Amino acid sequence: MNIDLPDIAAMDAFGRRIAAQLRAGDVVALEGGLGTGKTTVARAILAALGHSSEVPSPTFQIIQTYDELDPRVVHADFYRLKQPSEAEEIGLDDYREGAVLLAEWPDHAGGFAHEAGCLTIRLEVVGEGRSAAVTRGADWLGRLND
Ligand SMILES: Nc1ncnc2c1ncn2[C@@H]1O[C@H](COP(=O)(O)OP(=O)(O)O)[C@@H](O)[C@H]1O
Numbered sequence: 001m002n003i004d005l006p007d008i009a010a011m012d013a014f015g016r017r018i019a020a021q022l023r024a025g026d027v028v029a030l031e032g033g034l035g036t037g038k039t040t041v042a043r044a045i046l047a048a049l050g051h052s053s054e055v056p057s058p059t060f061q062i063i064q065t066y067d068e069l070d071p072r073v074v075h076a077d078f079y080r081l082k083q084p085s086e087a088e089e090i091g092l093d094d095y096r097e098g099a100v101l102l103a104e105w106p107d108h109a110g111g112f113a114h115e116a117g118c119l120t121i122r123l124e125v126v127g128e129g130r131s132a133a134v135t136r137g138a139d140w141l142g143r144l145n146d
């Protein structure tokens with residue numbers, strides 16, 4: 001599934017559409033190079049789930065948690081991991097318990113596409129806007145159909 005995201009309003013709408021379908025245990029794997037809009041999608045999802053204050057880009061602390069949301073959210077930016085095993089060392093599995101994971105640079109953490117609950121969003125710059133190639137894991141097949 002390919003989605004045109006010409007501006008920030010389209011990113012917000014896309015975030016709302018995903019947020020409405022999220023369940024604890026899911027992963028939203030946000031792929032694409034620097035500046036393609038990964039954090040923007042994560043922010044849009046968090047806002048749609050009811051988070052109203054700032055959403056820092058977790059580039060330096062790697063993991064940022066939003067425990068007050070339902071489902072709880074873990075926003076991670078794995079860019080700085082030197083090897084996938086570091087994801088385990090920082091306690092990713094514990095953070096993920098009962099939460100949704102929004103993952104930037106998922107390949108740096110070993111990737112999540114093998115999980116049935118993984119929604120992969122590959123972002124690309126197109127002119128002034130972006131496009132998203134969306135791949136759904138088995139648990140997502142009944143979702144995002146509209
Ligand atoms: N669909 C879009 N159209 C236009 N600009 C966008 C879009 N999505 C994101 N941007 C802009 O692109 C820049 C980088 O976005 P960001 O989400 O930080 O990228 P990443 O996390 O992938 O590095 C930001 O200035 C953001 O406002």
Ligand SMILES: [Mg+2]
Binds near residue numbers: 038039040057077104
């Ligand atoms: Mg980012």
